[in-house]
Amino acid sequence: MIRLASLFVLLTLPAVAQDHILIQSTTSTQNSGLYDHLLPVFEAETGIETRVVAVGTGQAIRNATNCDGDVLLVHAHAAEDAFVAAGYGLPRRDVMYNDFILIGPDVILADSPADALTLLARAQGPFLSRGDDSGTHRRETELWRAAGIDPTTSSGTWYRETGSGMGATLNITAAMDAYTLTDRATWLTFANSADLIIAYEGHADLNNQYGVIAVSPDHCPSVNATGARIFVDWITGPQGQATIAAYRMNGAPLFTPNATE
Amino acid sequence: MQDFTTAFFAAFDLVLTLDPDLMQIVGLSLLVSGAAVALSCLIGFPLGAALGAGRFPGRLPLLVLVNAAMGLPPVVVGLTLYLLLSRAGPLGPLGLLYTPAAMILAQAVLVTPIVAALTAQIVADLSEEYRDLFATMGMSRTAQAATLMWDGRFALTTAVLAGAGRALAEVGAVIIVGGNIDHVTRVMTTAIALETSRGALELALGLGLILLALSLGINAALMGMRATARRLADG
Numbered sequence: 289m290i291r292l293a294s295l296f297v298l299l300t301l302p303a304v305a306q307d308h309i310l311i312q313s314t315t316s317t318q319n320s321g322l323y324d325h326l327l328p329v330f331e332a333e334t335g336i337e338t339r340v341v342a343v344g345t346g347q348a349i350r351n352a353t354n355c356d357g358d359v360l361l362v363h364a365h366a367a368e369d370a371f372v373a374a375g376y377g378l379p380r381r382d383v384m385y386n387d388f389i390l391i392g393p394d395v396i397l398a399d400s401p402a403d404a405l406t407l408l409a410r411a412q413g414p415f416l417s418r419g420d421d422s423g424t425h426r427r428e429t430e431l432w433r434a435a436g437i438d439p440t441t442s443s444g445t446w447y448r449e450t451g452s453g454m455g456a457t458l459n460i461t462a463a464m465d466a467y468t469l470t471d472r473a474t475w476l477t478f479a480n481s482a483d484l485i486i487a488y489e490g491h492a493d494l495n496n497q498y499g500v501i502a503v504s505p506d507h508c509p510s511v512n513a514t515g516a517r518i519f520v521d522w523i524t525g526p527q528g529q530a531t532i533a534a535y536r537m538n539g540a541p542l543f544t545p546n547a548t549e
Numbered sequence: 550m551q552d553f554t555t556a557f558f559a560a561f562d563l564v565l566t567l568d569p570d571l572m573q574i575v576g577l578s579l580l581v582s583g584a585a586v587a588l589s590c591l592i593g594f595p596l597g598a599a600l601g602a603g604r605f606p607g608r609l610p611l612l613v614l615v616n617a618a619m620g621l622p623p624v625v626v627g628l629t630l631y632l633l634l635s636r637a638g639p640l641g642p643l644g645l646l647y648t649p650a651a652m653i654l655a656q657a658v659l660v661t662p663i664v665a666a667l668t669a670q671i672v673a674d675l676s677e678e679y680r681d682l683f684a685t686m687g688m689s690r691t692a693q694a695a696t697l698m699w700d701g702r703f704a705l706t707t708a709v710l711a712g713a714g715r716a717l718a719e720v721g722a723v724i725i726v727g728g729n730i731d732h733v734t735r736v737m738t739t740a741i742a743l744e745t746s747r748g749a750l751e752l753a754l755g756l757g758l759i760l761l762a763l764s765l766g767i768n769a770a771l772m773g774m775r776a777t778a779r780r781l782a783d784g
Contacts, residue, residue: 310647310730319747341647341728355636356646455746462748480748510636510644 308337309515312349312357314423315453317498318342320473320542325535330522336515344453346421352376352501355508358516360501361523363423363471368499376508377501378517381524384532384543388427388494389475391458392467392487402435404488409437412446414466418457419449423496428469431493471496473542498543500524523547552751559755570732571756575763578736581649581723582716585656589664589712594705596661597668598694602676612669618662623721626658630726647728652736655722660712667708671701706775710768717764737763 317323318340327338341351345362352360353376360377362368371377390396390404398404408415417439418425432439439447448466450457454474461468462482472489475481500523502516522528524547532545563571599605600612632638634646645651675697676683683693698705720738727734729743737760744753 315746318743339647339728339730339733341730351635354638355641453746455748458748459745459750478748480750508636510641 307515308339309358309512309519310356311338311340311359311361311519312352313340313342313361314345314348314363315342315455316363316424316471316474317361319455320471320477321537322473322532322535322543326523326528326531329531330519330528333527334518334522336518338519344418344420344422345426352503355503355510358503358512359519360503361498363496363498364426365497365499367426368501372501375504375506377504378520380499380501381520382547383498383500383523384529384545384547385495385497386472386543387489388424388469388471388496389486390467390488391461391470391475391484393465393483393485394487395485396487398488400434401431401488401491401493405431405435406437408467409435409439409442409446414446414448414464415439416457416461416464416466416468417447417449418454418468419451420453422454424454424469424471427494427496431469434493473537476537476540476542497546552754555751556754556758559752560758563755564759571759573732574735574737574740575759577649577734578717578738578760578763581652581736582656582713584653585660585716586664586709586713588653588657589660590709592657593661593664593708593712594668594698597665597708598672598698600665600669601672602694602697603690612666615662615669616666619666621659621662623655623659623719624725626655627722627725630655630658630722634726646726647730647734649727649734651726652723652734655726656716656719659719659722660716663712663715664708667711668698668705671704671708672697675701703775703779706771710771713767714764717760717767 313323319342323338323340327340331337341348341357343351345364345367348357348360348362349364349367349371351357353371360368360371361383368377368380372380390401396404396407398407405415417428440449443449450460452460454470455478457468458470458474458478459480460466462480462484465483467487475486500520502513502520503511505511505513523532529545529547532543533541535542596615600608600615630651631646633640634643634651635641636646645654672694676693679693679697679700688696718738720742723734723736724739724742727736727739729735729739735743737756741753741756741760744750744756
């Protein structure tokens with residue numbers, strides 16, 4: 289009887305869907321544990337329940353375009369601007385940043401990420417690419433372009449596309465003793481790092497900016513527009529920004545808040 | 550071997566401390582898969598009985614179709630249901646995406662062909678045995694099917710167990726239509742996928758061991774029930 293009753297409750301969940309917001313976001317923010325730290329504070333302050341679907345940035349944007357989410361929190365600036373320009377979202381706001389890093393078995397001495405990739409290509413990697421149209425994959429593609437190299441012509445040899453999330457790709461990188469591009473937050477919280485180290489870091493081209501967008505109620509009448517607006521205001525406001533700054537791993541901050549009014 | 554030992558300890562620790570998150574995930578797994586199997590039996594038993602004992606045009610092609618559907622890739626089922634249930638899809642207004650109801654639906658699509666195909670096989674085999682008996686009794690087709698189902702009830706538990714195994718073990722469909730949302734749509738298999746992507750391989754394997762133990766428990770319970778019922782029936 290209890291089972292039947294709880295089934296009934298579960299089945300009627302969508303009918304009471306207005307007291308929560310659905311956030312379409314990236315695997316990097318979820319895997320880093322940021323949401324476990326951030327969202328309980330938001331929920332306690334506002335009473336709004338949050339639900340996070342963590343997928344690649346490409347898929348998150350696609351889902352939000354289909355109105356399957358109230359808020360988009362991703363890291364692919366150009367694609368976010370295009371999402372807003374197409375009328376799918378309200379104006380985009382900066383939230384926070386960290387940086388991308390190259391991970392591998394050895395340090396690469398180079399002047400820029402493009403240089404580092406050129407050296408890797410010459411040494412035939414092996415390099416593992418996400419290959420999944422995620423924010424990290426998009427940045428990797430830009431860096432290869434800056435290096436004037438098209439690695440996809442070597443796909444399947446020293447350049448391997450996993451087509452998987454960041455964590456799965458890091459697991460493969462560890463097993464193959466290869467190189468890959470990842471974000472610092474995912475790396476610092478990743479438990480299976482094996483013998484890998486940071487091979488290259490610290491360059492302006494590796495900046496990793498996260499943005500937040502409320503899905504437009506004009507495009508998607510079904511969205512929880514009020515909840516989305518409260519969330520965007522909160523995470524870009526003093527409380528949200530301070531909560532992001534307070535999230536640290538072994539004393540090191542994982543994200544730096546940088547919302548502007 | 551280090552990893553496996555740690556995994557065992559992780560599993561024991563979670564179970565012994567009755568970790569509330571784990572209890573919720575296990576509960577949702579059982580609820581979603583249980584409801585999916587129940588729904589599948591509701592459709593699969595009559596469909597299988599008709600396919601096994603019935604004689605109607607199109608029966609053979611339908612039987613081939615149902616048998617082939619046993620191998621439906623979960624990720625394709627998940628994607629198809631996502632497109633249907635998405636707000637932009639034809640069933641969008643129902644608001645079912647990212648709810649347990651969507652996960653039940655997805656698993657029912659995967660399990661129904663298994664229940665139906667195995668039921669058809671069991672009923673068809675029995676109907677061979679009973680042919681002469683039915684001929685002398687002049688029973689209607691429907692009454693014959695009902696008799697076959699009842700007499701095949703012990704064998705039918707295998708169909709239910711096969712379906713339950715598929716439902717509890719699949720991850721491809723529920724992770725797409727459920728979204729693996731913490732405290733809402735996270736089940737055992739999606740939690741294992743998440744911990745793997747976090748690089749917490751021991752915890753992921755520990756959860757896998759708990760899932761295996763659950764599956765073992767369910768099978769043992771049903772087999773035990775079957776043995777007891779058969780003893781009573783043979784009296």
